[in-house]
Structure formats: structure tokens, C-alpha cells
Amino acid sequence: MPVQKRVNVVTIGAGWAAGIFAQKLTEAGYNVVSIEQGPARWASPDFEHNHDPLRYHVRHAMMVNLANETWTWRPNPKAPTLPMRQYGSFNPGKGIGGAGIHWAAQTWRFLPFDFRYRSHHIERYGEGKLPEGSLVQDWPLSYEELELSYDAFEYDIGLSGQAGNLNGTLIEGGNIFEGPRSRPFPLPPLAMSIHGEMYRQACQSLGYHPFPQPAGITSQAYTDRFGNTRSGCLYCGFCTRYGCEVDAKASAVTTHIPAALRTGKYEIRPNSKVTRINVGKDGLATGITYIDAAGQEQEQPADVVILSAFTLENVRLLLLSKSDSHPNGVGNDKNMVGQRYTYQLSQSPVSGVFEGRRFNQYMGNSSTIYVIYDFYGDNFDHSDQNFIGGARMMAGSGERDPVTSVGGMPIGVTSNSPGSNNPSERSRNWGQGWKDDLRKNWDGVVALTFEGDILPYTDQFLDLDPIYKDKFGLPLLRLTFDFHDNERNLYKFIAARSKEIVQKMGPTRLNSTDELGPYNIHEYQSTHCTGGAIMGDNPDNSVTNKYGQVWDTPNVFVTGAALFPQNPGANPTGTIGALSYYAGDALAKYYFQEPNRLMA
């Protein structure tokens, strides 16, 4: 096998986390190579002509090619397993910038109590409040420890929004539930949509505290500290699942990767797939093996290996990398790899039809809306509730395109043909009545959505599939996952609140789903898969320490949402960025002084 020149650091993937580590480490003088499974691409010229929902949304051009590899799923350990043969539940990306190219760019900080998830709930409600079979635990670091990293990430990417808590002072119009920020947002919020404004007014009349969605999308032209200049948002409506043609939507490609490349110490090898982490007799990693663009297997020796692929691929690679020193895979000496897999409860329980209205929902993006945090996490009293956790709630978004929205228009909302004599036609999602409704109401249907907690459970985990393989013959990763009572109860509560809000918005009629059905893998819900290689305060309850440094293989670092002990509901990228800044700084400053040692 050809062996490439040894480098200080090799990253698996060239997405958000890899870009951040590469920027920090090359700035500190180390050389870094990223092995990226997908292509090279930049805003110009690659995203200029991508306003094509069929290619980018329906056909998933930017996502991992499922013909080559996928994930298998079963709802519980006793149920049969089948592969996800076509895209559904989640959308991992490929290519330079990773899923950070096609993300929606809703950018959050987790709240201070999210980091003390277990202690907080026990202190407030007693241990009996934790659902049976759940495995929640505290993070090994606090909001306060991470605040400067959040702040640095947000300024580097040009975050748009309105602060609600500036050094402890609450600011109306911002998120008054957030943890204290040391500085305001670098940019003001994006412009808000018509239905967004209606949602704001409805929430306010109910006594809630709406605020503009914080966005990793520049509301104005912005020059970052590396000298990258980016346009403000054009509200074109081609955002999630597309690359931004003017770099208004932040990614590692708008920000960190150009800075790293300019040092001359950074290389990215595109269209190359990492197949394992190599481990020596001493139990330390020696580098990685990959298959290059030409199909040739290559070895890349490195002092440090950084797992910065998608959550599920990071976990899979740890499990695939079996060796004499770590017979169950890297990080898995105590069988913790794959444990605490969770997901995000991302649902639309209610929609309203505002007959004849045109809200321009094809303009803007998922951040041109208001949000409430009144029912997020433990922002409300759970003493009388039969669940823990909560959700952030909002009304629809922009970026609606017909190809992907027409089919899902809820029956009974769009297909209400009062003129029809045929009763069955009123519930048909096809035919003349359906067509007339689309004509009238396609842009007048607003969905209320929420994103909430899912806890880790004993019967919910990741492991290698015993049957299905990828195109190289390596086992796929198997997901064992389903919703539990806590999620069902949480859903019911949030759905009822959503219904109250939409009623205040004054729709002609509404459609609601009051109960959460079983999890399925065929409907897109959220790409916020978390856990599987969680961080913790000791090797018995986790795979890594607070830097993502693997307990049993200290020159391997895990990044991203695999590190989250549980999923608190807010979208993960803000925290993935902050954790990468936190660990990247430590690696650049301290690690190489005493290599191969666990950092304190």
C-alpha cells in the first residue's frame, strides 16, 4: 500500500469541524491533511446554477451517495433490520464544507442547564422525574467554560441575530432564556417574513417571548478576521440543501478552509474515503487508511487523527478500526462506542390554511422567522408534566419550492373541495379539487414546527450491521431507535401549545396531528443525529474527555454531535462549532507539548 508523507494531523472529512481544526492548527504551525469523501467545491462557480430543487432536493445531489453506502435501522433490538435504501430521516452531506454547505444555518447555543442535564432535573424535581430506561448525564464542561468559544465561532462566521442576555442583562426582543453572552451578535437579524410576523404577534398576545431566529447567514456584507468578505443574504429561497452562491450562508468554505489553505500547511484530498484508523502495538493511532479518487488504497501516517466526518460515520469508523490493542475498535475498550444514540424530535404538529393569502414562502430561508423558547428544555415548570425537556417552536420558514412541498400538503387542508358532491373527493390528494386547492392555497398554508429533546435510552444505540455492507465490503452502521413515552408526552404538550398559537393567527381552517406516531426512517425529519461517542468526566461513562480526546487512544479526537451526552433539542451546529474551537485551541496550544497524553 502506498504510504503518504507523515503529517502532524489528519482529519477524516473536510467539513465544519475539520475546517476549524485545520485553521487553528495550521495557524499554530502544524501541517494538516483532510481526507474528504466528496468533491472540491466553492461558491463561485460551483453554486451559481444550483436553483434546481429536483437535482438538489429530490435527487439529493449533495448528499452521501446511497448506492454506495447507507445506514440500517430497526426500531428495537427484537425487530428486523433493513437498510435505508433511499433518503428519508436524515441527510448527511459529502464534499468540502460537508453538510455545512447544505445546512439551514439555524445557529444556537445550548442553555446553561443543558450542560447540567441530569443534575438540574434531579435538583429541581428529584431523581424520580428521570424517565425509566433513560440514561441522561451531565456534560463534562459548563456553559460558562464554553462561552468564549461560542462567541469566537459566532464572530468568525458572522452570525445574525438579536441578543436576549448580554452579560446578565435581559434584552426584550432577544431570547431572554439564553445564557449570558459576552458580546452582542456581530450582525443584526435577517429580515422577517409575513407569516413570521403573524407568529410573533400571536405569541406576544399569549404572553410568550418571540425573537428572531439566530442565523449563520449574513444579514449584511461581512468581513471576518481572516479577511474573507461575504455578501449579505439575497433571500433567494434556495438555502437548505443548496450551496449559497454568494457565501452569505456560513460554512467552513466561506471562513476557515480558505484561511487554512493560505498558510500553505493545509491539504485536502477530495473524493477519497477513509476506511479505518490504524493503531500500533502501543495502542496509539498511527494514522489512517483511505481509498483515493482513483480507487487506490493509501496510508496516511499522522501524529494525531481527528474524526470529523458526520456523527454516524465517526462512530462507524471507531467501530471498524479493530486492532490487537483495541479489539472492539478505537475508543471502545469499555463498550461505550455506539451508546447514547439520540435524535432530534423535529415535527410539524399543526398547520393553518389562510385562504387566498400569499405569504411569499418561496422567498427567504428558515431563519426569516420568529421563534419562542418559552417551552424549550426546562424553561417552564415540569412539576405537573409527564415528561422532561421541551422544544423551540416556530412557524414555517421560507425556501418553499413546489416539487418538495406540493406532495406533502396535508389532506383535509388543501383538499377541501366544498363544491364537490363526491365526499371522497374532499379527502383526495389528487384530482381537480386538489389542483384547485393548490392554485388557491399553495402559498397560504403555514406549518408550525418544533424541535425538541430526545433522551438516550438503554434500548437505543449504534453498532455494526451483521449483514449489510458498503461498496468496499465494510459493514454498515446499524441504528436501533424509536420514540419512547417521554417523546410522545412532550409532543402532545407542544402540539397543544402550537394549536393555541395558530388559532391566534386566525387561519381559515387548521389541520393538526395531536399524537406522535412511531418513528419511521422514510420521512425527512432532522439530520441532528447525536451521541455514540459521548464526552464525559471518566472512561466508564463516556468515550472521550471534554476535548473529544478518546480515553483509550489519546492521539485520536472525536468532534461533532457524536460527543453530545444527550440531545437537548436545539440544533447542534453552534455547539459543534464551539466545541471545535475549545478543543482546537487546546490541541494547538497544549497537546503537542506532551503528545499522546490525556489533556486535563
Add this chain to the structure above:
Amino acid sequence: MSEENKNLTSENQAQASGHGILNMTRRGFLQLSGLVAAAVAGAGIAARRNAPVVNLPPNEIPVQSQYPEVPYAPMEPPPANTLVFFTPQEAKTVEALTARILPGTPDDPGAREAGVVNFIDKMMAFNEGFAEPTYRQPPFAQTYEGDNPPQDQNQYQVVWVKKDELERYGFQSNHSPREMYRKGIVAVDQYAKSKFQKSFAELTEDQQDEIVDDMANGKTTGFDEPSDKDFFKQLRNDTINGMFADPAYGGNNDMVGWKLIGYPGAQRAYTPTDMQTEDKPRPPQSLAMMHHFHPGQPEPNVILPVSGSDEHSAEDNHMNMNP
């Protein structure tokens, strides 16, 4: 600019009939894309093998077809009068089916007038008709009713799944859409004949609606694989895609799908005022109609494009970007 990029540019310029790279039209862009797509499939791989490393600053990266497994939109709509997959009789049945899902008249176009059958026919020509890259490794699912899978399991490896649980797992067929259409069309016509003694396309609209309603509700006889419901689902999805995807794919003739619902199509930009004003939508614009747009090198102190409609801002943007 790399050697590879230079080569691509000059070839493209030749093909794009004299359009310079900066003023390249949509057509030119797509010819370039098509060129590279072809190159990736064949000789181009050798060039890329020699240059697998990206360590260039942004905007000097060669234009590549980054996702060869998913086709680019064609440069112009494929001809409607040439069938590449369906037989004329099959096309007739499919057209009649799509025309019940989205009915129309010349004055109020539906799926037939939009050319949806042309869209589906051309879709079948690529990747066995799959809309997206699909994992097709065995074993495949086999359903059962009752509490336990059948005892007399044969020698073939299958995954037994309770019938009412299968839907949770999404697409699990070992049939390609091509096979589904071939068999589904036969089943529809047979069911039509069993009920009304004529093939589907020969029936009255009311009779056709009865058939489609039976399919949608799983009430037909004679369907095996695909099931009536699955075939209806495939037809409905493909009708939506054909009616509302860019006209370059062969459906949505004259953007009639977009006009129906008031969707302006592929626009470069809107202003906050556009977004906050309830007004008639802009006239629709297809990919082919989009102005070329090149944000250029992000140099310090250069004002990059700001919000504005495509028609009015394209020239201004060029001026801003090339001071």
C-alpha cells in the same frame, strides 16, 4: 488558473460559440458541465488522478461535475415526440393516469398539457428510473401477516417484516421504477378491462377516476408487485416532479405548473420588501432564463451583490464585481 482549468475553459469557449467565460450564458455553463460530466465518466479521470489534491485558494478550482451520480438539468428540454423508454401504448396509459392526478384543459393546463409523461419517460432513461441513488444490496424484505413469520422459510435469505410495519422502513422493493412502470401499466389496464371492458386510456374521466381512487385506496385486483398503492404513489410523485420541476427536464411546459400555483421559479434574489409584501408573484423564470452571475473574487473593500431582483441587478452586480 490550473492547466486543467485552462483546458476546460478553452474547450468550453469553443463549444459555447464565442461566449467568453465571464459572460457565459446558462447554455455555456451547462455545456461546460456536460463536458466535464462526460470527461469524468471517461478520459477525464486520468487527469483528476494526477491532481487529487486541493490546496488552491478559492475560485481557482476547476469546474467539475461534482456529483456525477445525479444528472445536471439538460441544456434544453428533451424532445417530446421521441420516447426513450415507454412504448406508445404505455405512454398513452401513463399520460391518462397523470391527467387524472392533475387534470387540465388547454386553457387551464394540467399534467397532460405540461408534458409530464415526457418527463417520466426521460427520467426512466437514467439510473433505471430511480429519482435518486438507491442502495440495492440484498437481502430484501418479505412481509407476513399474523404474529410470526411463516415456518416454511425457503432457502433464500430474506428479512421477514410484519406487513403493517414495512412502511416505516421506506422504499424496500427490489424492483426499479422501470420495472414498476412496466408491470404497473399492465395491471392498470387489466383492472380497467375487468371493470369497464376497456383499457384505461379509453375510459371516460369518471371511470378513470374510479380506477385511480381504487388504486390509491388499495381496492383493486390483479396488482402484485408493485402494489396498487405503491404504483399510485410512484405515479403521483412523478406527476408532481414533472409538473413542477424545471422545464429543462421535459415537463412543466411553458412553466404552466409554476403559473398554476404562483411560483416564480429560479430567481437570483428578492429584497426584504419583496418578502414582506403580499403581491402578485413575479413572472416565472426557468434555469435557462437565469442571468449569468459571477460573484468574482472576494477582495477586501469590494461591495458584493446585495438583494435585488435578477432582471435589474445582474449588470450592476457585474460592475461591482469587476471594478
